[in-house]
Amino acid sequence: MKQLEERILAEGNAVSNEVLKVDGFINHQVDASLMREIGKDIAAHFKDRGITKIVTIESSGIAPALMTAEEMGLPMIILKKAPSKVLNEHLAHTVVVSYTKGTSYDLTLNSDFINENDHVLIVDDFLANGEAATGALRLLRSVHATIAGISVLIEKSFQPGRSKLEAQGVEVYSLARISKLDKGVVEFIQE
Amino acid sequence: MKQLEERILAEGNAVSNEVLKVDGFINHQVDASLMREIGKDIAAHFKDRGITKIVTIESSGIAPALMTAEEMGLPMIILKKAPSKVLNEHLAHTVVVSYTKGTSYDLTLNSDFINENDHVLIVDDFLANGEAATGALRLLRSVHATIAGISVLIEKSFQPGRSKLEAQGVEVYSLARISKLDKGVVEFIQE
Numbered sequence: 001m002k003q004l005e006e007r008i009l010a011e012g013n014a015v016s017n018e019v020l021k022v023d024g025f026i027n028h029q030v031d032a033s034l035m036r037e038i039g040k041d042i043a044a045h046f047k048d049r050g051i052t053k054i055v056t057i058e059s060s061g062i063a064p065a066l067m068t069a070e071e072m073g074l075p076m077i078i079l080k081k082a083p084s085k086v087l088n089e090h091l092a093h094t095v096v097v098s099y100t101k102g103t104s105y106d107l108t109l110n111s112d113f114i115n116e117n118d119h120v121l122i123v124d125d126f127l128a129n130g131e132a133a134t135g136a137l138r139l140l141r142s143v144h145a146t147i148a149g150i151s152v153l154i155e156k157s158f159q160p161g162r163s164k165l166e167a168q169g170v171e172v173y174s175l176a177r178i179s180k181l182d183k184g185v186v187e188f189i190q191e
Numbered sequence: 192m193k194q195l196e197e198r199i200l201a202e203g204n205a206v207s208n209e210v211l212k213v214d215g216f217i218n219h220q221v222d223a224s225l226m227r228e229i230g231k232d233i234a235a236h237f238k239d240r241g242i243t244k245i246v247t248i249e250s251s252g253i254a255p256a257l258m259t260a261e262e263m264g265l266p267m268i269i270l271k272k273a274p275s276k277v278l279n280e281h282l283a284h285t286v287v288v289s290y291t292k293g294t295s296y297d298l299t300l301n302s303d304f305i306n307e308n309d310h311v312l313i314v315d316d317f318l319a320n321g322e323a324a325t326g327a328l329r330l331l332r333s334v335h336a337t338i339a340g341i342s343v344l345i346e347k348s349f350q351p352g353r354s355k356l357e358a359q360g361v362e363v364y365s366l367a368r369i370s371k372l373d374k375g376v377v378e379f380i381q382e
Contacts, residue, residue, distance in 0.1 A: 023301060023304075024303070024304070027269075028268065028269055028271065028301055028304060029266050029267070029268050029269075029301075029304040030257065030260070030266065030267040030268070030269065031266060032257055032260040032261035032265070032266070032267060033261065033264075035257065035261075036261060058250050059249050059250035059253060059269070062250060062253045062254060062257075063253060063257050063267075066221065066223055066226065066253075066254050066257060066258075067257075069221070069223040070223035070224065070226075070227060073224075074223075075220050075221065075222060075223070076220070076221045076223060076254075077219065077220050077221070078218075078219055078220075078221065078250070080219065110214060110219055110220075112214075112215070113214075113215070113219060113220040
């Protein structure tokens with residue numbers, strides 16, 4: 001998506017070969033009109049696939065996922081990063097371990113909202129090692145949903161997230177694919 | 192807002208005199224078209240007030256805040272609940288203590304995105320004791336922004352949040368004001 005790549009070049013901050021900060025328009029300050037264009041793009045790519053729900057992971061994926069959901073006329077489900085305080089027999093959960101950040105967290109889903117009749121599209125902000133996405137897949141499969149694909153705004157293509165997901169038979173649709181990242185350097189895969 | 196009150200009556204789950212679950216359309220599964228209507232309502236109420244930014248608190252307020260931001264043609268800023276991993280000299284923060292939940296968390300804001308030239312509207316899902324909202328006000332004032340008001344989807348009017356905020360001179364605009372909550376019982380203030 002040209003518009004997103006241009007924003008990354010103009011306003012992203014490539015801090016190191018690991019960290020690209022997009023706090024000015026995606027993660028902290030959010031450009032609603034850019035999110036609208038992103039939602040339209042993802043909805044167009046995944047139209048007529050029988051998708052029933054848009055799923056995202058708390059919290060940076062909520063904005064693009066909501067726009068995608070509105071464009072497709074579907075509900076959005078937010079996988080929550082902390083266990084619900086209220087006891088609930090319908091709560092499915094999995095543990096996501098982030099080796100890069102050295103942290104782990106619970107990812108939870110109430111199975112009242114997604115079940116074996118659902119065909120879901122996951123929307124998130126970043127794909128790097130695919131840890132969060134793999135956790136989301138595990139959780140969605142535990143409630144017997146099928147997966148239409150995963151769409152991310154920014155893919156760090158030099159990290160193994162895409163290949164891990166594709167190895168599981170999941171389509172990955174990324175709006176910006178970064179081939180090279182370093183302090184002050186961002187390069188994209190041209191498709 | 193009649194549409195929101197009706198959804199709460201039809202699909203909300205009044206668990207106790209403290210807990211109203213709206214997981215089916217606001218917090219966990221999100222109804223994008225309802226969020227659109229909510230965004231339109233809030234935008235109409237606060238139009239022509241010179242607002243420059245919409246601010247919300249991670250993460251249940253993101254959906255209605257994003258729709259409000261798009262309706263008003265403004266950016267949305269998400270106050271983050273955990274400190275940024277990346278060191279940043281521009282990071283303002285405050286600690287929010289939730290006495291009801293017995294928890295506390297850091298709320299952070301990068302002052303590159305909000306400063307003394309900004310007049311902000313806060314949008315969040317719930318207002319009860321006003322702990323999160325008061326933390327947000329503290330943070331926004333620390334970067335010298337002025338406050339246009341606070342809009343919430345659901346106000347527990349039998350708790351002191353509104354009066355605390357009004358005592359600070361802040362307008363509170365709530366789309367549904369609950370006067371009575373108990374197991375299986377939800378009543379609204381009729382205005």
